[in-house]
Amino acid sequence: MSKNLKSIYKDIINNHNLQESIPEFFEMAAEKYNTYATVRLALNYYTGYEMYWDENWTGQTRDYIKHINDIISDALLEVREKEDLVEYVRQIDNIRSNITERMEMLTLFVDLFEIYEYALNRVEYRFKEMDQIKEDEELAREVLRYIFDSEDNVMINEKIKEVIGQLPVRITKQKYFDYISDSFNELIGASEGVLETYIYIIRSCAMLDISSDMKEAYPELWDKKDQLEILDFKDISNKEYEEASLLVQEAAALLEIESSAYYNLIEIVNELYTILLCAPYIGQASENNNEHRKAALHIIGSINKAFTKDKQEEPTSEILESFGVIEGLQEDMEYDIISLEDIIYQIDKNHRMIVDSLGREEQLHSLLHSKNLQSGSLFVDLDGTDSDEPIDKDRLYKEKNKLINELEERFQSLDRMIVRAVMANTMNKMPVFFNSHTEVMEYVLYSLNKCTDMAEKYASIEIIVSMME
Numbered sequence: 324m325s326k327n328l329k330s331i332y333k334d335i336i337n338n339h340n341l342q343e344s345i346p347e348f349f350e351m352a353a354e355k356y357n358t359y360a361t362v363r364l365a366l367n368y369y370t371g372y373e374m375y376w377d378e379n380w381t382g383q384t385r386d387y388i389k390h391i392n393d394i395i396s397d398a399l400l401e402v403r404e405k406e407d408l409v410e411y412v413r414q415i416d417n418i419r420s421n422i423t424e425r426m427e428m429l430t431l432f433v434d435l436f437e438i439y440e441y442a443l444n445r446v447e448y449r450f451k452e453m454d455q456i457k458e459d460e461e462l463a464r465e466v467l468r469y470i471f472d473s474e475d476n477v478m479i480n481e482k483i484k485e486v487i488g489q490l491p492v493r494i495t496k497q498k499y500f501d502y503i504s505d506s507f508n509e510l511i512g513a514s515e516g517v518l519e520t521y522i523y524i525i526r527s528c529a530m531l532d533i534s535s536d537m538k539e540a541y542p543e544l545w546d547k548k549d550q551l552e553i554l555d556f557k558d559i560s561n562k563e564y565e566e567a568s569l570l571v572q573e574a575a576a577l578l579e580i581e582s583s584a585y586y587n588l589i590e591i592v593n594e595l596y597t598i599l600l601c602a603p604y605i606g607q608a609s610e611n612n613n614e615h616r617k618a619a620l621h622i623i624g625s626i627n628k629a630f631t632k633d634k635q636e637e638p639t640s641e642i643l644e645s646f647g648v649i650e651g652l653q654e655d656m657e658y659d660i661i662s663l664e665d666i667i668y669q670i671d672k673n674h675r676m677i678v679d680s681l682g683r684e685e686q687l688h689s690l691l692h693s694k695n696l697q698s699g700s701l702f703v704d705l706d707g708t709d710s711d712e713p714i715d716k717d718r719l720y721k722e723k724n725k726l727i728n729e730l731e732e733r734f735q736s737l738d739r740m741i742v743r744a745v746m747a748n749t750m751n752k753m754p755v756f757f758n759s760h761t762e763v764m765e766y767v768l769y770s771l772n773k774c775t776d777m778a779e780k781y782a783s784i785e786i787i788v789s790m791m792e
């Protein structure tokens with residue numbers, strides 16, 4: 324942390340000289356966020372340019388990058404008045420919302436095809452030779468040694484979840500719902516955001532939020548989903564297995580390309596959004612004297628022009644020189660960026676009245692958004708409320724019952740193997756529900772003992788053994 328920033332930080336924490344230190348901090352924060360975001364935009368924009376050509380972006384991704392290119396050309400590479408920037412902020416916010424919506428669809432598709440991959444893996448050895456497998460007790464002891472070979476509880480819990488996600492599922496639906504219910508009890512005292520995130524993960528992993536909007540956005544993936552849904556895993560033939568496996572592989576390849584494109588797009592958008600938010604609050608002298616920002620803008624301008632060409636261009640020596648100027652700056656600034664988050668939080672929570680009296684509400688709002696955009700959570704909801712208030716038991720009870728009822732209804736329309744896949748795919752996202760080594764051992768042994776489908780058992784053991792190697 325720079326000496327000046329450290330001095331301002333002390334003043335704000337100690338409620339000293341706030342009428343002067345807050346405006347001074349706001350200007351410094353805007354400058355740092357702007358520089359940091361401009362450097363990161365240069366890096367991510369160049370990556371996006373390469374991906375655009377290497378992966379032959381088409382359709383919606385191509386439309387988004389074209390709109391982003393226009394905003395960069397008009398709002399970043401040209402000098403604009405504050406009033407003009409408001410419209411560009413609105414546009415980039417709209418693009419961000421649309422990209423987030425697309426990414427949510429892709430996540431739902433990823434979870435769906437992972438469930439079918441799990442099920443297909445469990446029938447694979449109906450059509451292949453199987454080697455001799457170890458006795459259940461011997462394997463269970465090996466699994467236990469693998470799980471508890473560390474004293475780090477976080478690592479132990481992650482390994483337990485890992486194993487649960489691959490063991491044959493032989494518990495009853497009622498026992499599964501008991502685990503769901505118990506997992507909600509673990510959330511007593513948690514914040515609203517924690518609850519919403521947990522419910523979102525379970526719903527996505529259980530295919531509860533599949534909607535017709537996804538068909539319109541990705542008809543090819545939807546068609547593959549429809550073909551997989553009619554499979555009868557009990558009597559699946561070798562031909563059906565091979566065809567279904569190919570469908571899943573094709574879906575996975577498409578999802579990887581689309582997901583990487585949207586991850587890059589959201590990174591570009593977050594940096595551009597930050598720059599536009601901070602631009603009105605940066606002094607011209609500071610802007611002109613920032614060599615790192617100049618070098619980053621040179622890269623951004625060159626890439627922006629390159630996007631208008633009909634073929635990919637190699638970076639010029641001038642661009643490579645500019646990359647040399649900004650090299651390492653992102654890492655050097657990270658501690659300052661973390662410090663900014665803390666100070667902005669303190670001002671927002673403790674000094675709102677002073678900010679209002681100074682007429683700086685809009686500037687604080689821009690910095691709060693910039694803080695979130697640079698938080699590392701790429702798809703963070705900028706308009707969400709971060710309530711620290713704990714959730715009451717009535718709300719938990721309501722959400723728990725709603726989720727269990729939807730799961731019960733969903734299970735009625737699914738093949739039994741897919742129900743088991745959903746159980747495995749959600750149980751390994753729950754808080755660990757074992758209280759001792761013995762309970763873990765009993766669950767592992769129970770899962771192995773009760774699985775009489777040797778193809779399923781063999782596939783599960785094969786994956787678990789590979790995890791332990």
